[in-house]
Each structure stands twice: as C-alpha cells, then as structure tokens.
Amino acid sequence: MKLLKRCCIGLLIATVVALTLRVPRLTQRPMHTDEAVHAIKFIDLLEHGQYRYNPIEYHGPTLNYFTLIPAWVEGAKTSLEIDESTLRVVPVVFGVLIVLLFLLFYDGLGSWALVFGALLTAVSPAFVFYSRYYIQEMLLVCFTFSFIASSWRYWQGRKIKWVIIAGVSAGLMHATKETCVIAFGAIFLSALIVFFLSRKDNQFAGFSKKISLSHIAFGVLLAGVVSALFYSSFFTNLAGVADSFLTYKTYLTRAGENGFHIQNWYYYLERLLYFKFGDGPVWSEGFIVILAVVGFILIAIKKVPAGVNVLLARFVGFYTLIMVVVYSAIAYKTPWCSLGFLHGMIILAAIAIQAIVEAAKSRVVRGFVWVVFIVGFAHLAYQSYLSCYQYQSRPENPYVYAHTGSDVFKMVDKVKEAALLSGYGDDLAVGVVCSGSDYWPLPWYLRGFRNIAWESEMNFDRAAEPVIIISPDMQGELMKKLYELPEPGKKNMYIYLFEQNSELRPNVNLLGFISKDLHDVIGRNEDSDKK
Numbered sequence: 355m356k357l358l359k360r361c362c363i364g365l366l367i368a369t370v371v372a373l374t375l376r377v378p379r380l381t382q383r384p385m386h387t388d389e390a391v392h393a394i395k396f397i398d399l400l401e402h403g404q405y406r407y408n409p410i411e412y413h414g415p416t417l418n419y420f421t422l423i424p425a426w427v428e429g430a431k432t433s434l435e436i437d438e439s440t441l442r443v444v445p446v447v448f449g450v451l452i453v454l455l456f457l458l459f460y461d462g463l464g465s466w467a468l469v470f471g472a473l474l475t476a477v478s479p480a481f482v483f484y485s486r487y488y489i490q491e492m493l494l495v496c497f498t499f500s501f502i503a504s505s506w507r508y509w510q511g512r513k514i515k516w517v518i519i520a521g522v523s524a525g526l527m528h529a530t531k532e533t534c535v536i537a538f539g540a541i542f543l544s545a546l547i548v549f550f551l552s553r554k555d556n557q558f559a560g561f562s563k564k565i566s567l568s569h570i571a572f573g574v575l576l577a578g579v580v581s582a583l584f585y586s587s588f589f590t591n592l593a594g595v596a597d598s599f600l601t602y603k604t605y606l607t608r609a610g611e612n613g614f615h616i617q618n619w620y621y622y623l624e625r626l627l628y629f630k631f632g633d634g635p636v637w638s639e640g641f642i643v644i645l646a647v648v649g650f651i652l653i654a655i656k657k658v659p660a661g662v663n664v665l666l667a668r669f670v671g672f673y674t675l676i677m678v679v680v681y682s683a684i685a686y687k688t689p690w691c692s693l694g695f696l697h698g699m700i701i702l703a704a705i706a707i708q709a710i711v712e713a714a715k716s717r718v719v720r721g722f723v724w725v726v727f728i729v730g731f732a733h734l735a736y737q738s739y740l741s742c743y744q745y746q747s748r749p750e751n752p753y754v755y756a757h758t759g760s761d762v763f764k765m766v767d768k769v770k771e772a773a774l775l776s777g778y779g780d781d782l783a784v785g786v787v788c789s790g791s792d793y794w795p796l797p798w799y800l801r802g803f804r805n806i807a808w809e810s811e812m813n814f815d816r817a818a819e820p821v822i823i824i825s826p827d828m829q830g831e832l833m834k835k836l837y838e839l840p841e842p843g844k845k846n847m848y849i850y851l852f853e854q855n856s857e858l859r860p861n862v863n864l865l866g867f868i869s870k871d872l873h874d875v876i877g878r879n880e881d882s883d884k885k
Contacts, residue, residue: 361460364469365453372453372476375738376446376485380439383746384758387859389488390795393441396421397433397801405587407594409601413490415584415594416530420444420493433801438488445492449485452496452697458503461510463701464661464708471704474642477731478700480626482738483753484690490531491690495697497526498537502673506666514569521573525580528598532605536680537694544672552665617687622678625689625752626696634750637737641730642696642703649702650675652709659709667705674698689755749860758795761856765823765866766799768851772821772868773803775876780804785819787812787828792862796823820872821851824865832867846871 385393391411396418399405405418424443430436456463456472463471475481485492501523508516527534585594618624629637653671658664677695681687707727714720745751747759773782783805786793791810800806807819812831824832836848851866858864 360465361457361468364465365457365472368453368456368469368472368476369450371473371735372450372482372485375477375482375735375742376449379743380442380446380486381437382743383438383486384760384762385438385795385798386487386489386755386757387794389438389441390798392417392488393795393798394801396441400425400430400436401432406591407585407587407597409597410604413532414528414530414598415587416493416526417444417488417490419584441488442486445485445487445489448492448496449481452481452492452499455496455499455503458507459666462506462663462666463704464659466708466711467659467662467701467704469704470707471701473731474700474703474734475697477735477738478642478696479637479639479734479737479741480689480693480696480753483741483751484693486742487690489690491693494527494530494534494537495693497523497530498534498694499697501527502541508569509565512566512569514572517569517573518576521576522580524573524577525584528577528581529584532601533691533694535602536677540673540676540680543676544669547672548665548668552668615688616685619682621687622681622689622692622695626692629752631750631752634745634748635740637741637752639696639734639737641734642699645703645706646674646699647702649704649706649709652706653702657709658705659712662705662708670698670701670705674702689753756859758859759857762795762799762858765852765856765858765864766796768866769800769803769821769823772851772872772876775879776820776872777875777879782821783807783819784821784823785809785816786823787832788823788825788864789827792825793823793858793864796858818846818848818869820869822848822867823851824867826863826865829865849873 395405395412399418400422405415407415421441421444424440425436428435428440430440453472453475456468456475459468481492501520504516504519504523507513508520524538527537581598582595583589585598586592587594623643625637626639626643628640649667650671652658653664653667656664658667674695677698681691681695710723711720714723741751741753745754747754747757749757769782769784773779776782780802781804784800784803785807786796787809789810791808793808797808805819807813807816812828812835814835818836822832837845847870848867849870851868852864854865856864856866
C-alpha cells in the first residue's frame, strides 16, 4: 500500500508537469499539412455524420471519432465553431494518459523506475511536441502502452477485465494507424524471446495456469470487433473493414519508394542524440538514449534493480530493440514515428536511473547523482518549451518536418481582409491553383469561404475569380488566362495581394492576386469608413 501511495504521488507530479508543458497556446503553431487534412476530414464527420475510411491516405478513424468528444463538449456543430485547440486537445489527452498508464506497472517496475518513467515521458521534447500535433501517433503509442500494461496485469492476476482492456486496446491500435503491425510484431517476438530465455525461471512455473487460451481467443475476438466498428464507420461502411487490410499493399509499396521521405537508417537516432540546424540551439534527448543503453545492458547481464520484474524488463528491452531496428531499416521515415521506440527507451532509462540511485551508497555520490538527474530532466523540459513555444514551426527544431511557416497567417489575413472590406464576406470568390494540389493547409484556414475553387491545373473555361492564389509555376498560365484569352474590353488588371516571397512551407511559395476592380472597391470602402 505504501508503495502504491508513493507511485501515485509521483505520477501526480508527472501529470502536472505534462499538462503544464502541453496545454498552453494550442492555437499558436500553424497547422501542418497532415493536421489540416485530418481536420477537413473530421469536419465532414462533425457536420454530416459521415466518415469513410480511405485505404490509400489518412490512416485509421480513431482520431476523427475521438475528436467528436471535445467538439460536443464545446457544443460545436459546424467547422467555424471549432479551432485548432479543439483538435489538438485530443493528442494532449492521450499524451497525458501515457503518463498515467505507468501506474499499471506499480509491481513490475518498482516505485522509482515507475515515477522516473512517467517524468521522462512528461518532459521528453518529442512526446511534448507531438502531444500537441493533430495526428495519430500519440494515440497509437497510448493504445500500444495500454495493451502491454493490461497484458502485464493479466499475467499477474489472470482477471478477465484485463483481457477486455487488452482486447479493446489492440483493436484501437489497429483502428488508429497501419504501422500498428510493427508494434504487434515486436510485442510477439520479444515475448517469444523472453519465454525461451526465461522458461526455467520460477516466474514461469505454472505457465499454463497463467495463460488461458479461451481468454486469448476472447481478447482477439474483442480486438477484431472494436477495429471493425471503427473501420466500418459503425456498420455504415462495411467495405472499410476489408480496406483496413487491403491498405497494407499501399504501405508496403510506400515503405520502399523513393522520394522526399526516404532517409538514412540513422535518421531517428541522429535527431534524438544530436541535432543542430543553422543558428538554432543544439537539441538532444541523449539523456534518455544513453540511459536506455545502460538499462538494456543491466537487463542483459541480469543486474536489474530491486522491485523491477526481470521478465518485464527483458520484454521491454527486446521490444525496444526490435522497434529501433525495424523503424531504422524502413527507408520511409517521418520523425514522429520514433515515438514508438522512444517510449520503450524511456522505460529502459527509468530502470537505469533506479539502478544508479541504488548503487550510489555514499551521501556525496548520491547527491551528485541526483544533481545530474535533475539537470537532465530540466534540460529536457527546457527543450520541450523551446520546441513548442519558440521554435514551434521553424526548421531549427528537429521535430518540425516540412512544416507550415508563419507567413500562412499573413496570407489568410489578406484574403479575409479583402472579403470583409469588399462587402462580399464569406461569398467572396477565390481561385486556388497549385500544382500537385500543394495548397494545404489553406483549406483549413479558409474553410468559412463558400466559393473557393481548389485546383491543381489552370481552368481556362471559367472566368477568373477576383482573388487568385497560385504556385509560382502557374504564373505563366495565369497571365495567359487573364490577359491573352479574354476578348478586348473584358480584361481586368490584377495586382499582388501577398508579398511576393510569401512562404507556405520551406521551398513552397505562393503568389496572391486581387483584381483591380475589387481593389478599388476596397479602397473606396476604406475611405468611407475613415469618414
């Protein structure tokens, strides 16, 4: 009881730290393209109650359905009644839940390792940054951790409630993101390795009594039902269930394709250990990675600290190693994918911290150790602050990836100002033409406009809109549409609406134009307002 009380106090502190770093100013960072795509897909669910799983893009449906909860709490029924905080609070909640889930290991990690693991999760820059990101990754890590934790609890007591939680967690993993198969594979292989290495240990005595095949079958069935509920959009799209498996053909192809996302095998480790770009600060979660290596070595030589279950420690060690190897081997990489194995590293690091604290016998040595650990935790927390509130969309941040720049706010403000001062309001006609449909996240920011044409090619059959946004490579075709094709007397002059170097994201610029007729109307309305 005393151990559980100490764990609860430590988790409470970690939770407060996690909330402090994650919750403030959720609307500050510009929406990433992926966030905006998911947001627009959610709007269809919010306003029309429609969701249809796409096996080629967007990942699983849990993110969209769980976002209904904060939208309903706010009483929102339309896209204009929600903002970025409505969306991003979802990963925030699951990011904090990961911290709380450590409590399920109170008899497996030991009190110090449990608290240290929770604190490292609370302050890890990667976990903090992506807990404020409207993508599926934080949900996937949370459901994976829940599956592992509830499986551990079942191993300890063989209670059916843990089978239910494990089954639901597994189903939610599959309904969240296709890469769950990597986690499932790593869990199975690491459990198999631990079994063969430890089958003679006393903890495996009565193995058949600890595991019930009927319980496992029930858990698998429950996982399938939960996954099917989400992919079928709660039985309104039964084809979604089959698509959730057919999608792996797409992802197997994507994993080895050439393109922007192809990176070296050490891409993740490089970002975690040492990253510096331009005049930005040095970033490193080496404190976690190095301690994780120490923790793995301790497990390998069977020197785990008191209170840490050997079987659990071995499982975490092999699970983390397999995840690191597989994700490093896959050529297609995005930085948020590192969260899966980084969480395993955090648990290993927590085990190492407890071992080091126990090994420090003298008061001087122990004091020095505590100072080092406090500095390490503080440094991680400071980097989390920088990543979320100072470098939230800048390439100097290792977790920023092809991110929208702050210029998007200026561009959107220009369009909204033109709509307001012209008198057209949300009915202002806007034409957006970008090659490869590379105009995201503008559909999110301009979602209130009713007359916007989003196109990847110039449409010469339709009259030019009074406000036009294009990618620079479309400028020649736009000039042809505006000045070469129209008959004499029907041509309209256009002037720049944005600054000419307006950057949507690194190496992606946009040009904005407004017709002189509309510009003159705006000028007259401004003069009238001044009088």
